[in-house]
Amino acid sequence: MSVKRKNKIDNGIAETEEALFMGNHAVVQGLLEAGVGFTAAYPGTPSTEIQVRLAKLHEKGQLYFEYSVNEKVAFEVSAAAALSGVRSAVIMKHVGVNVASDAMMALAYFGVQGGMVIVAVDDPGCQSSQNEQDSRFWGKFAHIPVFEPSTPQEIRDFIPKIYDLSEKYNMLCMLRMTNFTSLSTGIVKHRPVEEKLSWNGEFVREIKYQIPARYLLHKGLHKSLKELVKDPLFDEFISLKESSSSSERLIITHGAIYPIVEYMAELYNFDGDILKIGAIFPLNEEKIAEIVKKYKYVYFVEELEPYLETEILAIIGRYNLNVTVLGKEKLQIPYENSLRPDALKEAFSRIVADPNDDSVFYEIPDPSPLPKIFDSEELLIPRTLPRLCDGCSHRGAFYSIKKATGEDFIIPSDIGCYALGQVQPVDVGDYWLCMGGGLGTALGMSKVNGKKVIAIIGDGTFFHAGMPALLDAVEYNHNITLAILDNSLTAMTGGQPSPSSTTWKRKDFNPINLEEVVKGLGVKWIKSVQAINVKENVKIVKEALEYQGPSVLIFKGECIVNKLRNMKTPVKPLSIDQELCTRCGNCLIDFACPSIVKEDGRIIIKQDTCTGCGYCAMVCPVNAIK
Amino acid sequence: MKENKETVNIAFLGLGGQGIITLAKMIATSALDTGKKVCYNEIHGLSQRGGSVQSFLRLNEESSPLFASSDVDIVVGLEKMETLRYLYGIKEQKPKVILLDYFEIRNTNYFGLEVFPEEEEIDKEIKERAEELYIFDRENFKKQFKGNFIPYNVGIFSALTTFEELGITEEIGEKIVKKLLGKNILLSQVNKKAFKEGKKWIKKI
Ligand SMILES: Cc1ncc(C[n+]2csc(CCOP(=O)(O)OP(=O)(O)O)c2C)c(N)n1
Ligand code: SF4
Ligand code: SF4
Numbered sequence: 001m002s003v004k005r006k007n008k009i010d011n012g013i014a015e016t017e018e019a020l021f022m023g024n025h026a027v028v029q030g031l032l033e034a035g036v037g038f039t040a041a042y043p044g045t046p047s048t049e050i051q052v053r054l055a056k057l058h059e060k061g062q063l064y065f066e067y068s069v070n071e072k073v074a075f076e077v078s079a080a081a082a083l084s085g086v087r088s089a090v091i092m093k094h095v096g097v098n099v100a101s102d103a104m105m106a107l108a109y110f111g112v113q114g115g116m117v118i119v120a121v122d123d124p125g126c127q128s129s130q131n132e133q134d135s136r137f138w139g140k141f142a143h144i145p146v147f148e149p150s151t152p153q154e155i156r157d158f159i160p161k162i163y164d165l166s167e168k169y170n171m172l173c174m175l176r177m178t179n180f181t182s183l184s185t186g187i188v189k190h191r192p193v194e195e196k197l198s199w200n201g202e203f204v205r206e207i208k209y210q211i212p213a214r215y216l217l218h219k220g221l222h223k224s225l226k227e228l229v230k231d232p233l234f235d236e237f238i239s240l241k242e243s244s245s246s247s248e249r250l251i252i253t254h255g256a257i258y259p260i261v262e263y264m265a266e267l268y269n270f271d272g273d274i275l276k277i278g279a280i281f282p283l284n285e286e287k288i289a290e291i292v293k294k295y296k297y298v299y300f301v302e303e304l305e306p307y308l309e310t311e312i313l314a315i316i317g318r319y320n321l322n323v324t325v326l327g328k329e330k331l332q333i334p335y336e337n338s339l340r341p342d343a344l345k346e347a348f349s350r351i352v353a354d355p356n357d358d359s360v361f362y363e364i365p366d367p368s369p370l371p372k373i374f375d376s377e378e379l380l381i382p383r384t385l386p387r388l389c390d391g392c393s394h395r396g397a398f399y400s401i402k403k404a405t406g407e408d409f410i411i412p413s414d415i416g417c418y419a420l421g422q423v424q425p426v427d428v429g430d431y432w433l434c435m436g437g438g439l440g441t442a443l444g445m446s447k448v449n450g451k452k453v454i455a456i457i458g459d460g461t462f463f464h465a466g467m468p469a470l471l472d473a474v475e476y477n478h479n480i481t482l483a484i485l486d487n488s489l490t491a492m493t494g495g496q497p498s499p500s501s502t503t504w505k506r507k508d509f510n511p512i513n514l515e516e517v518v519k520g521l522g523v524k525w526i527k528s529v530q531a532i533n534v535k536e537n538v539k540i541v542k543e544a545l546e547y548q549g550p551s552v553l554i555f556k557g558e559c560i561v562n563k564l565r566n567m568k569t570p571v572k573p574l575s576i577d578q579e580l581c582t583r584c585g586n587c588l589i590d591f592a593c594p595s596i597v598k599e600d601g602r603i604i605i606k607q608d609t610c611t612g613c614g615y616c617a618m619v620c621p622v623n624a625i626k
Numbered sequence: 627m628k629e630n631k632e633t634v635n636i637a638f639l640g641l642g643g644q645g646i647i648t649l650a651k652m653i654a655t656s657a658l659d660t661g662k663k664v665c666y667n668e669i670h671g672l673s674q675r676g677g678s679v680q681s682f683l684r685l686n687e688e689s690s691p692l693f694a695s696s697d698v699d700i701v702v703g704l705e706k707m708e709t710l711r712y713l714y715g716i717k718e719q720k721p722k723v724i725l726l727d728y729f730e731i732r733n734t735n736y737f738g739l740e741v742f743p744e745e746e747e748i749d750k751e752i753k754e755r756a757e758e759l760y761i762f763d764r765e766n767f768k769k770q771f772k773g774n775f776i777p778y779n780v781g782i783f784s785a786l787t788t789f790e791e792l793g794i795t796e797e798i799g800e801k802i803v804k805k806l807l808g809k810n811i812l813l814s815q816v817n818k819k820a821f822k823e824g825k826k827w828i829k830k831i
Binding site: 018022341384 | 650651654655658663664665666667668669670671677678688689691692693694695707708710711714715742743747751
C-alpha cells in the first residue's frame with residue numbers, strides 16, 4: 001500500500017542555521033525536519049524538555065501533541081496515527097516503555113504505514129527514576145530497530161533517517177537516549193521548520209491486522225530485520241574512528257557514551273581505533289565481523305549492561321574470529337550508574353596497559369556497596385538529597401497523616417514528589433515501587449498483615465496507574481485507606497498538567513473531576529479536605545482509617561513551585577514571634593519545613609527561602625507564627 | 627595530561643534554584659557568538675528546589691561536555707559544600723576556584739544527622755584545594771539594588787566575564803544578557819545595571 005505524503009520531508013542534508021540545542025531540543029528539531037505531525041507523551045525526566053517543546057508547538061498549531069494519561073495510551077494514540085499513514089512519535093522515560101510495552105510488542109507485528117519512533121530516555125544513575133534499566137534490550141525482545149545517537153547534532157541528523165527506514169521497512173523504531181545525550185547541549189546545524197505539519201491520515205484496513213495466525217507476522221518481522229541491515233542507509237549508523245597508526249586494539253562502544261569514550265581515549269593516549277555503534281539492533285553481523293577481525297584485542301566500553309559485548313561475542317564465535325576480548329569484568333567497568341569520565345579511569349588505565357600483563361587485570365573489591373550518608377570522610381560532608389520544597393502542600397498532608405497514624409501503620413507510598421515524604425525528618429511512607437505500585441501492594445499488605453493499611457498517591461499517579469488497583473480494592477473490599485495528595489499537577493517531572501488540572505488552558509482539554517472518578521469506581525467512603533487544615537485533618541484521617549473497607553481521602557493543595565511561577569506579587573515570608581514561641585518543636589521537627597531552623601537556641605524562619613505558604617502557622621499550637 | 631591547550635574545562639557546582647544552568651547557557655551562548663566551539667551538560671535530579679545541580683562546560687570543544695576531574699581548569703561554585711565535595715575528588719592538581727556562592731549553607735537534617743561542618747572549616751578546606759581563589763562579594767552587590775529583585779544571575783555572569791580564559795568581551799556580555807534575560811523593559815534596566823556592577827565585586831583572596 002502506498003501512502004500519500006502530506007508533509008515535506010527533509011533528508012537531513014539541508015542545513016541553514018547553527019544554534020545551541022540541548023539533546024532534548026535536538027530531538028524536537030529532528031522530528032520537525034522529518035515532517036512528524038503527530039506526537040504524544042507521558043511526563044518523565046529526563047525526557048521532559050522534548051515534551052514541553054512539543055506542547056508549545058501544538059499551541060502554535062504546528063503539529064499535534066498530547067500528554068496522554070499514561071505511556072500505554074500515549075503509545076496507542078501515536079500508533080493509530082502511524083497505522084493511518086501519519087509520521088508519529090511517542091516520548092517517554094525508560095520505565096514508561098514498560099507500561100507501553102504490551103501495545104509495543106504487538107504493534108511491532110502489525111508494522112506501521114507512516115514512520116513511527118518511540119523515544120525512550122534512560123536514566124543511568126537513577127537521578128530521577130525508580131531504576132536504571134537499559135532500553136537497548138527492547139530491540140531484540142520486541143523486534144524493533146533501536147538507534148542511539150551521541151551528540152545533539154547526531155540526534156538531529158539521525159531522526160529523519162530513522163523515519164525513512166521506519167517507513168521503508170514498515171517497522172516501528174526506537175530512539176534510545178540517556179540523561180547524558182538528553183541533557184548535553186551543543187551547536188547544531190539544522191534547517192528551521194516553520195510550516196504546519198499535517199496530522200491527517202487515512203486508515204486502510206489490511207488483512208494482516210485481522211488474521212489469527214499471528215506467528216506469520218512474527219515471521220515477516222524477522223525477514224524485514226534481515227533486509228534492513230543490508231540497507232546502505234542503515235550503515236550510516238555505525239562508524240569507525242581510525243588512529244593514524246595501524247593498531248591491534250579496537251574499542252567498541254555505543255552512541256550514548258561515545259563522546260566520553262573518545263575524550264578518555266585522548267586523555268590516555270589510546271593509540272587504537274574506536275567503533276561507535278549507533279544502531280544497536282539489529283546488528284550488521286557481517287560488517288561487524290569484517291571490522292573486528294582486523295584486530296588482536298577488542299575492548300568493550302558500555303554504560304549499564306554489557307549488551308554489545310554479549311551480542312558481538314556471539315558474532316565472534318559464529319565467524320570463528322581469533323581475537324582477545326576484554327569487557328565489563330576484565331576492565332572493571334561498573335554495571336551501575338552513569339559512566340562519567342572519572343568512573344572510566346580504571347578501565348582506561350587497563351585499556352592502554354599490556355593486555356598480556358596479568359597483574360593489571362585484578363578484581364577490585366568494592367569498598368562500600370551500601371549507600372553512604374557521607375560523601376567524604378575528610379570533612380564530614382553529607383549527601384545532598386532531594387527534599388520537599390519549602391512550602392510544599394504535601395507536607396501539610398504528611399503532618400496530619402503522621403499525627404493520626406503513629407508508629408503502627410504500614411504506609412506504602414508511590415512515585416511523585418510525595419515519595420520524598422519518606423526522607424527524614426518528615427518520615428511518612430515505607431517504600432515506593434513503581435507508579436501505582438503503592439496502592440496495589442497496599443491491598444496485599446492489608447490482607448496478609450491483617451490490618452488497615454494507608455497508601456499514599458498523587459493525582460497524576462492515580463490517573464496513570466492507580467485506578468485499576470482502586471477498583472480491585474472495591475471489588476474485594478480490601479481494608480485500605482487511600483490518601484490522594486491532589487495538587488492537580490504532575491509536579492515531580494517539572495509541573496506538567498495532570499488530568500485534573502484546572503489551570504491548563506487548552507481548547508480541547510476537559511479537566512477531570514477526581515472525586516467523581518473515585519465515586520465512579522464504587523468507593524463508598526470518600527472525603528475531600530484542604531491540606532492546609534492540618535489539625536482538623538488529623539481527625540478526618542482517623543475516621544478514614546476506622547472505616548472497614550476501602551476509603552479515600554483527598555488532600556487538596558498547591559505545588560508551591562507552580563504557585564510561585566504564576567505569582568504576580570512578591571513573596572511575604574512569615575516569622576516566629578519569639579515572645580510567644582514555647583520551643584515545642586512542632587514546626588521544626590514534626591512539620592519540618594526546611595525554612596524553619598534552630599539558631600542560638602531559638603527557632604526562626606529563614607527569610608530568604610520561606611515562601612509564605614502559611615502551613616506552619618496552622619501547625620503552631622500557640623499561634624506564634626505570623 | 628591535557629592534549630589540547632586551548633580547551634577550557636569549567637565545572638559549575640551548586641543547588642537547584644541557583645541558576646547554574648542559566649549561567650552555563652550564558653557562557654555557551656557568548657562562545658557561540660564569538661565563533662567558538664562549545665558544549666555543556668547538566669546533571670540534576672528532580673524538579674524540587676535544593677537538590678544538587680552540576681554543569682560541565684568546555685570551550686573550544688564540541689564532542690564531550692564531560693571531562694575528568696583531573697582535567698578541570700576552573701571550578702565555579704555557587705554553594706560551598708557542593709564545591710568542596712567536587713574539590714575532594716581532585717587528587718592530581720589544584721584548579722582555579724571562583725566562589726559565587728549566595729546561599730547560606732543548607733540546614734539539611736537527613737537521617738536525623740546533626741553533624742555539619744562549620745563554615746570556617748569549609749572555607750579553609752576550599753582555600754587549601756584551590757590554586758587561586760576568587761570570591762564574589764554578594765553582600766556588597768546586593769546593596770546596589772533596592773526592592774525584592776536582586777539580579778544575581780546577571781551579577782555573577784558579569785563577574786565571570788572578568789576571567790580572560792572565557793574570552794567574553796563587554797559587548798558580547800551585554801548582548802547575551804539582553805538576548806537571554808532582557809525581554810521585560812524594567813528587568814532589562816536592572817539587568818543592565820547588574821552587568822555593570824557584578825564585575826566590581828569579584829575579588830581574589
Ligand atoms: C512509568 C513511569 N512513568 C513516568 C514516571 C515519571 N514520574 C515520576 S513521578 C510522576 C508523577 C507525579 O505526579 P503526581 O502523582 O501527581 O505527584 P506530584 O509529583 O504532583 O506530587 C511521574 C510521571 C515514572 N516514574 N514512571
Ligand atoms: S515541586 Fe511542588 S509538589 Fe513537588 S515538592 Fe516542590 S512544591 Fe511539592
Ligand atoms: S510559611 Fe512556614 S511552611 Fe511555608 S515556607 Fe515559610 S516557613 Fe515553610
